[in-house]
Structures are given as structure tokens and as C-alpha cells.
Amino acid sequence: MSGNVQIMKKEDAIRISKEKAHLLPLVEIHMLHTVAGALLNRDFNNRHKVLHYGGTLRGRFTSQAVLHDIRFGMETEQDVHTKYLPEMVKNAVKEKAAEDEKVLQTGLKLVSQVFSSDKENKKKKDADVEVANDAKVLKTEQIIDVDRFTVDAYAETIIAMAKEVNAGAEKLQDAAKGVLKAMTTSSKDRPLSDVTALFARMSSDQTYSTVISPLMVSHAFTIDPYANDYDDYTAVDDYLLKSGIIVTDDDGCEINSGAAHMGSADISANTYYRYCSICQTILFENLCVGKPFDAVDELIEKTYKLTAYFAKQFISSLPSAKQTRNFAKTMPDAVYIDKGISMPAISAANIFEKAVVPASGKSVCDIGVERLQEFMDKSVRGCFVDRELTGQYWMSDRYDAPKNVSAIKYKDIDVIVRP
Structure with a gap:
């Protein structure tokens, strides 16, 4: 409600x-x-x-050779097939917490905690040594359909937890776990973009649910019968012809007229x-x-x-x-x-x-x-x-x-x- x-x-x-x-x-x-x-x-x-x-x-x-072009035509920067969900969340946190520098910095640390694949970093117990590495580009292991609803939910949850950390009510690592728990609990009931509703997604991460596809494409x-032919092609180095440079082989014979590249x-x-x-x-x-x-x-x-x-x-x-x-x-x-x-x-x-x-x-x-x-x-x-x-x-x-x-x-x- x-x-x-x-x-x-x-x-x-x-x-x-x-x-x-x-x-x-x-x-x-x-x-x-x-x-x-x-x-x-x-x-x-x-x-x-x-x-x-x-x-x-x-x-x-x-089927994917056709579906990609159709999906790409529907996608936006916020509804897109990508591994860069963490970067999208980071940008959303920057936008939503722009007026509170302390919350912003804690929020960025939480983004790194939630999405970091560095196991040693996740094992650290002292929250005070955790830093927000804004230059580090984080990615998910799986490429998925990301929508603005998931990005916004992550950003809002992270900002709420950042405020708890700043108030001393939560440690950073516990707050990161809280973000993941909240996202997992809400995943199946979050709205979907038109792109995800149509093309669906298979997810191995509980924080964004698998969506059944309405499409079956063969x-x-x-x-x-398939009987291929070979399209043999050449590429000519026009610079040599235009500039008048003469290229010769080991025997001194001019070879300008040959192909610079051949393929099939x-x-x-x-x-x-x-x-x-x-x-x-x-x-x-x-x-x-x-x-x-x-x-x-x-x-x-x-x-x-x-x-x-x-x-x-x-x-x-x-x-x-x-x-x-x-x-x-x-x-x-x-x-x-x-x-x-x-x-x-x-x-x-x-x-x-x-x-x-x-x-x-x-x-x-x-x-x-x-x-x-x-x-x-x-x-x-x-x-x-x-x-x-x-x-x-x-x-x-x-x-x-x-x-x-x-x-x-x-x-x-x-x-x-x-x-």
C-alpha cells in the first residue's frame, strides 16, 4: 500500500x-x-x-540475432540489458543524495560494499577503514535486464541505510546486509519496465527476481538445403596509389597494384x-x-x-x-x-x-x-x-x-x- x-x-x-x-x-x-x-x-x-x-x-x-535489435530499440539508459547495475545505482545515489554530502559519501561506501566482488574487502570487520572508491567501476557477474524501478529501489534503500549508519544505529557492513535483505524481500513485487515485462529476465541473484517471458521465439x-558460396574480397591501399609511392618486392618488382588485405x-x-x-x-x-x-x-x-x-x-x-x-x-x-x-x-x-x-x-x-x-x-x-x-x-x-x-x-x- x-x-x-x-x-x-x-x-x-x-x-x-x-x-x-x-x-x-x-x-x-x-x-x-x-x-x-x-x-x-x-x-x-x-x-x-x-x-x-x-x-x-x-x-x-x-532468435537473439533478431530480438537484440527489437529490445535495443525499446531500451533507455534506465531500462537496459547490462552488467553495470552498480554504476547505475551509484549515479542514482549521487543524484538523490546530492544535497547531503555526508549521506552521499556513506551511500557510495554502501554501494561498494553491496556490489563489490572483492572477497577480502567484504571480510573486513572494521567499518572505519572502508572507503568509497568512486573511480572503481563495479559490475554484476551476470548480464541482466535492469529497469529504473530496481535502480531507484536500490538507491532509496541505500540512502536510508546510510542515514542509519551516520546516526550510529548500524555498522557499514551490517547496513550493506540490510540493503541486500530489503531488496531480496521486495524483488518479486517490484514493478517492471515495459522492456523487462516483454523480454523478461533470468536472474541468479535474489535481489532482482526472475521474470517469466511472454515470448517464445524459434x-x-x-x-x-543450405549451400553456401564464398565471398572472397580484397582491400586496396589507396594511399600508395594516390601518393605515387612505389613499393617493390625483394626482386625490385613493383607491387603497388596488389591487395593490402584479402579475406573470405x-x-x-x-x-x-x-x-x-x-x-x-x-x-x-x-x-x-x-x-x-x-x-x-x-x-x-x-x-x-x-x-x-x-x-x-x-x-x-x-x-x-x-x-x-x-x-x-x-x-x-x-x-x-x-x-x-x-x-x-x-x-x-x-x-x-x-x-x-x-x-x-x-x-x-x-x-x-x-x-x-x-x-x-x-x-x-x-x-x-x-x-x-x-x-x-x-x-x-x-x-x-x-x-x-x-x-x-x-x-x-x-x-x-x-x-
């Missing part, structure tokens, strides 16, 4: 999300996307990532199958935690807005590797979207277990679309499913929508995520 405003705890958010489940359909996106002449996602050897599937080598790119893979990278052209689902019930639950009860209707609208935003970004995004010289962004060939209340998510990956090869005048994508449309029926009427869709939608400039499936455009996604 904050003043007269009642705040939802985690258990409240879970209960209310179940009550509102009929307003929050699961949304699935299936895509076929043809890309030519690109190296979308590389391994440590600078080669295209691959996998064996159905006895055939396929190209792939990871690695994209090629529906046709994979390049390929394939049609990818991509999949994701957005569980709006979980997203709504994440958004509710730490928010007022009277904001429920507003949070439902925010859930629709974030779902539509992510869906649009997912459809229009590709990995950004090597795009300045291997620009690969094209429009998807076909996008199938469905939705349903309290239904399980189902990928269409196994319909491409047998690699697609062009045949009878049909391209890889032509045949891929036929298979995807077969899946659209089996995902509802197949012998392994028990779910009811409340909407089926088709987006494509190349292929007509199947019978009884609504043809939509990109801008319509804002509407179809609703029940």
Missing part, C-alpha cells in the same frame, strides 16, 4: 491475469522469408550458422521459416506487478500495444550482421498469424523436416507456402491438437489468402491482437 493507492503484488497480478484471460489471446506468427546474397548470422569462425535437420544441412539464424532455419566470408540465398508467439496473459501479469489496482484497464491496453509493437518489429526485422555490404532486408513472402484464448503454442517447423526443392515450375517459396497452408488446417483439426482459434490472418503481396482466412496489412496488426 502506497498512501491510499492499493498496489498489486505478484500474487495479485497472477490472479487478475487469470480473471482477464478471456481478453488476452495468445498470438502466433509464422513467416516465410526469402533472403538473397547474405551472411545473416555468423559463428566464431566467421561462417554462417547451420544445423542438420531432416538429414539435410540447413542455414539458420538465432531459431529461424532454411526450408531448402560465407554468403547464401535461402527461404527461412520463422516463428514466434506472444502470450498476452503473461505479458499483462508482468505489467501488473507493482502497479495500482485501478490501472488494470490501462494495463490491458498497454498489453495490446506492446504485443502489436513486437509483432510488427518481428515481422520487419532481420539480423543486422554485415548489412552495409551485404544488405539483405526484403519483405516477407508470407506471414500467417493466428490467435486463441488459453491455447498452446504450436510451431510449424516439422512440416519442413523434408527439405524443399523446386519442382514442376514451382519455386522453393511456392512449395513452402503450400506446406504452410496445410499446417494452418492441421494446427486446428489435426489429431494432436485440441485448441480453438479465434482469428486467422494472412499477409502477403505474392500469395493469396487461403479460404476463410482474413487478408490483412501491416497496419491491421494493432487491431487483430485484441480478442
